[in-house]
Amino acid sequence: MNNTSEDEWRVKLSPLQFKVLREKGTERAFTGEYDKHFDSGVYTCAGCDAPLYTSQQKFKSGCGWPAFFDAIPGALTRHEDNSHGMTRVEICCKNCGGHLGHVFKGEGYKHTPDDERHCVNSISLKFRNE
Known part of the structure; x- marks a missing residue:
């Protein structure tokens, strides 16, 4: 686990990133840059750049936040x-x-093999093209 202090996170992250990533906040629906983003690549953590999701795991849910099935x-x-x-x-x-x-x-999404939707804040993610 990363040993970055909360003060170091405040310097590293934008105020909204800090609110979401460190204080468990939520960005407003339909405002994030990755909600309708479907390029091929990998979504990483905006805090530490660890790979989290692939573009193959993303699907259009209409919920206002990026959705992944795994x-x-x-x-x-x-x-x-x-x-x-x-x-x-x-x-x-x-x-x-x-x-x-x-x-x-x-929720009945046909795109999800196990009927599971990961509803993720865009501000928590970065994207890297493959």
């Missing part, structure tokens, strides 16, 4: 999140602990 094996950790009066599964970068978003199951 992650690169070993890239994420999952935690139960009981905030906001509901139970969800939070996903974080395994390398630095940065908050990425949440996983939702059972």
Whole structure:
């Protein structure tokens, strides 16, 4: 796990990146640069550049945030999140602990082999062309 201090994160990240990655915030729907982005490549953590998702795992969900049906094996950790009066599964970068978003199951998306949607904040990601 990355040993960067919160003060170092504040210097490294933009204010919105810090709010989302370090304070578990959420960017507004339909405002992120990767919601409608479908180039071929790899999505990495905006905090530490660890590879998280491939473009082959991304699909159009219409939810307003980038959606993936799976992650690169070993890239994420999952935690139960009981905030906001509901139970969800939070996903974080395994390398630095940065908050990425949440996983939702059972929504009926035909693009997902296990009916799972990783709803990820664009601001938590960077993209690298293949």
